[in-house]
Amino acid sequence: MNEPKLIPMPQTVVTAPKMDAVPSGDAQPAQTRLAAPSVIRQFLNQKSSGRVPDGLFGGLMLICALSIFVIVLLIVFVLVRDSRLSLHAFGFKFFTGTVWDPVSGDFGALPFIYGTVVSSLLAVAMSVPLALLVAIFVLEICPQFLRGPISFLTELLAAIPSVVYGLWGVFVLVPIIRDQVGPVLEKYLGWTGFFAEPNFGVSIFTASVILAIMIFPVISSISRDVMKVVPPSQREAALALGATRWEMIRISVLRNSRIGIVGSVILGLGRALGETMAVTMVIGNHPDMMKNLFAPGYTLASVIANEFTEATGDLYLSALIEIGLALFLVTIVVNAIARLLVWAVTRGNAARAH
Amino acid sequence: MGTLPIRSAGMESALKLRRNAMNHMVTALAVIATAVVLVPLVAILGYLLYKGFSSLNLAFFTKMPVPVGETGGGMANAIIGSGVILALASVLGIPVGIGAGVYLAEYGRGRWLATAIQFTADVLNGVPSIVMGIAAYSLIVARQHHFSGLAGGVALAIMMVPTITRTTEEMLTTVPQMVREAALGLGIPKWRTVVSVSLRTAMPGIITGCMLAFARVAGETAPLLFTALGNQFFNLNLNQPMAALPLQIFTYAVSPYDEWHRLAWGGALVLIVMIMVSVTLVRVVTGRGALKGGQH
Structure with missing residues (x-):
């Protein structure tokens, strides 16, 4: 800090404009050549140019x-x-075939696609209302002092590893679904055919409950970010017209941020599609396509997790890798759409949306 | 405007009642939703603490796994294996991630290339971890013809890069432009400005980002399933199958033995304490507002 004081004042004043030229390299070579090089200039010239x-x-x-x-x-x-072996052997039929028989070398991925899609959509359906309500609560309703702790807790929910969710699912959630939730749902919603015996606890339904818990922090925190971007003037305008708090939220907050909210939901869907460990541990791992949600299922990710190391034969392995490829492409597309939607909102032009 | 319907006082008050009722209902719903969401969190954490603490002892940290049927034993090999794999992942992933973040914030700002990279990083962030496992398998395991800790480390490193890139970039953009201009104005070369001024100012935030990425991959199981594979024995050789804490938890959780279940709960507690500590630390560091100091 003391060093600059040692340099005589006039010298610094004289050389100051020339020093500007240093970072931009040879921008003004003529000027520097004309003027007699000062002490500092000489010093700088001796040092490497830095280019x-x-x-x-x-x-x-x-x-x-x-x-x-x-x-x-x-x-x-x-x-x-x-995956080219399997790509050549099955072509597009791979995604419509319902038989998965490693012994006879017949591979069709439809049961896994079914399990993945059903469990993910169910998870999103369960998670979205809760996530949006919590986002609204934290942003608009809750007292200031609660805001920090609640968002911290949701962050913790996001930090718990998948395998720990799975462990909890196996020993806590599965018995609850089997003994408590299952019978109630069967009694009142059994007529729809979605909830029927036998219910062993390991099922597509259990997997979607776990997935719903896991994607909740994603949806909640991103939709909160998106809602935060809505300018205060929009809220004030609605309130000034006599809107109640809910009407204000509906008219100015939700309406202005709806694109971003859709983005956050799709982002959550992307997370659910690729989730592996927790799902593998509770879904039952049986390649069936049942209407009954209490029946065991199988997902794209969990078939890879379960069978990859024991895949004997190149075709088997290649079929599993093709499932991985499909999963990769689907999540890339889903994520790209979601990111574009979220970007559209958070990149500055929130006020323009109507 | 003149066509507003004329309402009687009764209708008016009924409408008001309905609007207020709706408002209160949504408020109540939001409060209930928040409570409902906090239940599984508390349930998971509480059960984990209860089960974990009752199964943790010194042997857990110092002993090797024992064969089925015997009681006792621990997960020393898994804890050390996890440490080695994570260290490898950090060594590979952190420099690349920070470098990419520096490019985005200091060199490429506003260019289409930078936008494309940002977008790719965001999308890569959402790729399922099991796909990373397959990629590492195809790249390393299939070529070497044996499973290895190295492949696991590479898979985790790939997962760390996008997170670190985006946080580094975000933190660097909070460094005020004047600070850079001041440094450049003194004739300091650009690379030196970036290293000693920009990166230094943003350091707390960047460390935060690295720790978040670390915490995220520390609990990953799927990419290790067919790369590191797991190992019942003690192993420090990166070229051999290596045990890892999340893998061990998975193996034990799906096994039918009570003794193994106990160890799984203990492992889960250790894992989660490790992750929570780093996440909380991160919050403390960023909460102090170390970055706002640049403005005065």
Whole structure:
């Protein structure tokens, strides 16, 4: 801090404008050559110009950034390469075939697609109303001092690893669904055919409950971020017209942020589609397509988790990798759509939405 | 405007009543929803603490797993294995992630390339972890013809990169532009400005991002299933199958033995305490507002 004081005042004043030219390299070479080089100028000239290390450093950072592209391309490449056996053998029939028989070498992924789609959609259906209500509560209703703790708790919910959810699911949730929730649902909703005996606890329904808990923090926190961007003037306008708090939330907050909320829901869906461990532990792992939600199912991710290490034969392994490829492509598309929607809202033009 | 319907006083008050009732109902629903959501969290944490603490002892941390049928034993190999795999993942993932974040914030700001990279990173973040496992399997395990801790570390490193990139970028953009201009104005080369000024100012936030990424992958099981595979024995060789805490929890949880269930709960508690500590630490660091100091 004391060093600058040692330099005589006039000198710094004289050299100050020239020093501006240093970072931009040779922008004004003529000017520097005309003026007699000052002491500081000479000192700086003796030092390296910094252009070589600058270029190296910038290049290094660019390589790091490009490596993200490389990672994605590499994943696509190896997945396609290693699933080509099954791609050639089954073609599009792979996704419509209902038989999964490793012994006879017949592979169709429809039961897994069914299990994945049903459990994820059910999870989203259970999670979205709760997540939105909690987001509204935290943002608009709850007293200031509760805001921090509640968002902290939801963050914790997001930090619990999948395998721990699975452990809890196996020993706590499965018995509850089997003994308490199951009979009640069968009694009142049994006529729909969605909830029927036999109910062993391990089922598509149990998997969706776990998934709902797991995707709740994603949906809640992102929709909260999106709602936060709605300008206060919108809220004030609604309130000034005599709206109640709910009407204000509906008219100005939800309406302005609906695109972003849809984005957050799709993001949650993407998370649910690819969730592996917790689902594998409670869904029962049986490739069936039953209307009964209490029947065991199987998902794309859990069939990979369960059978990959014991896949004997190249075709079997390649079929599993093709499932991975399908999962990858679907989640990429789902995530891309969701990100675009969320970006559309949070990137500045929230006030323009109507 | 002149066509507003004329309402009687009674209708008016009924409408008001309905609007107020609706308002109160939604408020009540929101409160109930929050309570309902907090229930599973408290249930999970409470049950975990109860089950975990009753199964934790010194042997858990120091002993190897014992064969089925014997009581006792621990998860020393899994704890150490997890540590080694996570260290490898951090060494590989953190520099690349920070580098990419620096490019996005300091070099590429506003360019289409930077936007494309941001978007790719966000999308990569949502790719299921099991797919990363397959990729690492195809890239390393299939080539070497044996499972290895190395492959597990690479899979986790790939998962860390996008998270770290985005937080680094976010933190660097909070560094005021004047600070950079001041450094450049003194004739300091750009790379030096980035390293000693931008990165230094944003350091607490970047460390936060790294720890969040670390906490996220610490509990990942799916990418390790067919890369690190798991190991009942003590192993520090990265070229061999390696035990990891989440893997061990999974294996024990789906097994039919009570003794193994006990160990699974203990492992889950250790895992979650580790993750909670880092997440809470992160919150304390960022909550102090270390970044806002740049403005004065």
